[in-house]
Amino acid sequence: MSNKTSIEGLSALLHTLMLIPQHRWVTVRELQQLLALVNIHRTSRSIKRYLDEIIIEVFNVECNSTSMPHVYRKTSEQLLKLSKQEMLHWQLTTKYLQPIIPEALNYNLGDSLNINNPLIYNGLSHSKEQQWLHKVHVKLPTIQEWSDEQRQILDALHTALLDSRMLKISSQSLQQNQIFIEPLGLSMQSDVILLLFRLPDQHSIHTIALPLIDKAFVSTFSFTYPSDFNIELFIRNYEELVHPKLRKVNL
Known part of the structure; x- marks a missing residue:
């Protein structure tokens, strides 16, 4: 069995993540069979270790431990879990700013507003989404000059x-x-x-x-x-x- 830190192990882990469905539960046995179809062969114990030790901790995947056997599913379209700070920013944006966001932009709300990320900002610098940002003004109190x-x-x-x-x-x-x-x-x-x-x-x-x-x-x-x-x-x-x-x- 390849070590989970090796290229083969990483490939198996990412394929396991990819095969977890969004809207229904899946068992370790089902994942094992799906992995075998792409020529990745792992024991059920190895797959469960991928799930419990890495995938659930890092990605938006949940486990129903009351079911026997345990079952898993994705909980969000977002691949990576958000940190508490990122989640707070997202919820505030959704709560107060989403009503003024054009429907055509709602699908990409988080990326469009994250102008502090240089990669995202550069990617939008010449887009109509970035131009739209410069056409909207939201006045909020600032604490930049507070003592x-x-x-x-x-x-x-x-x-x-x-x-x-x-x-x-x-x-x-x-x-x-x-x-x-x-x-x-x-x-x-x-x-x-x-x-x-x-x-x-x-x-x-x-x-x-x-x-x-x-x-x-x-x-x-x-x-x-x-x-x-x-x-x-x-x-x-x-x-x-x-x-x-x-x-x-x-x-």
């Missing part, structure tokens, strides 16, 4: 939101020094980032712009995030109260 203290505050807010921890903040604007709050979310407005929060044992939800927070520290105390709170719905209602509805303009 170290402001960045520390933002990092503390993110940590508290991720772990459902209480925050201890100080704000001259609120005339409060070291008050404990329960952070509920961040809203990225066109010119400012808002923190949504409530005070312990209270149901009222408040907002404060991040520049108005002087200090923020993550508490060791956790809190139960309200299961009935929907930040999208809250912001929509909040904007309707703060901003009058625009009148229709006839051109």
Whole structure:
């Protein structure tokens, strides 16, 4: 049997990956038979090792271990798994930007927007997709010129939101020094980032712009995030109260 790090082993591994279907489950035995058709002969034990030790860890392939024998299938059209950071970028893009993406570009949304990748950027530099990017403007608050203290505050807010921890903040604007709050979310407005929060044992939800927070520290105390709170719905209602509805303009 060839070592899995050899050319023969790598070929067997990649063929195994290629033969895993997208929309149905497949057993190790079936993969063994399919590999034999392309003159790749491996024991079921070797194929299972490819699957469990490499393919599942690196690629978007899942295993149903409750089935006997175990079965496998691809879970995405994406060949490689995305990192947590890449997945977060993808989900944010899909959630907020996809509605403005032309239908003709939706099939290649990730590649088209990943202009930080020099290979992809160069490949699109003279394409109509790249030209389209230069015709769209999205205004979001920037933290490039923030001080170290402001960045520390933002990092503390993110940590508290991720772990459902209480925050201890100080704000001259609120005339409060070291008050404990329960952070509920961040809203990225066109010119400012808002923190949504409530005070312990209270149901009222408040907002404060991040520049108005002087200090923020993550508490060791956790809190139960309200299961009935929907930040999208809250912001929509909040904007309707703060901003009058625009009148229709006839051109």
